[in-house]
Amino acid sequence: MKQINNPTSTSISGSTSSPIRELNPQFLESKENKQHLIDYLLGVADNYLILGQRLGELCGHGPNLEPDIAITNISLDLLGQVRSYYQYIAQIKGDKTTEDDIAFLRTEREYKNVLLVEQPNTDFAYIIVRQYFFDVYNRLFLNALQQSGDETLRALAFKGIKEASYHERFSGDWLKRLGDGTEESKVKTQEAVNNLWIFTEELFHKTEADQSMIEVGVAIDMTQFKELYYEKIKEQLTIAAIEIPEVEYFQKGGKQGIHSEHMGFLLSEMQYMQRTYPDSRW
């Protein structure tokens, strides 16, 4: 694996006008800052890994050829993105940790992804709704992250958003097609929306690491686009002729490492090779 060079250019400018706060170089000398930064990066990156793994399970199992290819391509994009984040974490750690160790050798509680992305591939409606709920968030998130005070994160956000927008287009189109499709696709899509809705709010839940990184200007405050997020998905659901669920209680826990029962099964499959043949390589 090639190492990512830290981009030297600071010329990337996002669409908003708020000034970028450059990170103080002494920042990482504090152990606490370093740990918070690593936890923050894991909170971002683990979503890509786990969703990428979920989508990867569908390779060769899509409902027909085109969605099968699309879903595995999206999986590939997400796994590609996550490698950059894990390489960055390995670089910050500065010990012998590699990107593969981070991906494959952690225990369940050490993964900081949201519950949404680990939800199973129940049927095609679930796959599309889960994807759309995540894609809209991801696009808004990467858009905001272009204002991070950390130049590596800015570069990753700038690169990732092009892919994220294309994913959103795919899942958004399918959401319309399924919701406004046949009687059966409508019932299944409504059910998927009803059952996955409770996992959406966790995307905006701030952990201690998030809060601490927002204060120093590395992280961006995702609550700034929460309203926009719900507006967008409600608009799309309305176009898809799907009712918007009324829910008062939302699930959370993934960001603290408290996962749903599905996570262990996912990890056991994902980690099988590295656990059986430690340090094996391609």
Added chain:
Amino acid sequence: MIQNFNISSKLKEILESVMDPEIPVLNVVDLGVIRNVQVNGKEITIKLTPTYSGCPAMDVIGDDLERAFEKEGYSAHIQLIMSPPWTTDWITDRGRKALEDYGIAAPLDETADKDVLLNEKKLVKCTNCGSTNTKLVSQFGSTACKAMFQCEDCHEPFDYFKCLK
């Protein structure tokens, strides 16, 4: 951003001998992924911009470059550069021609690309008969960088290299 490297024609020849493993008619210079080449005696440092984040071709390209230079007695080191991100604008004219000849429609400009992928406008030229009476079959193709099209005149299915900007 198409780079002119200040390197000997011999080194340029080695660079141009390395092909994209998934589009074997397009060399890495024409693909526009080489950002910078530094030469220090027999040590070559190559800065490379990845195309798509998860593109499996990138690792292979890196290995192929190292091997190609090693064969000629050089030692090449590859560094990935993330910023500024790669765009299809960096594919050279020669590269676009190679794509078309190979049966892959070259990327349109950003506006036309959006019209094709979102508004079903007929702008992509069939690589077989040249007609623009073509339709999008799938947003994703055999690799992340392509979409699938079909010509409605000659019925030939073909890949379109999506605009990335």
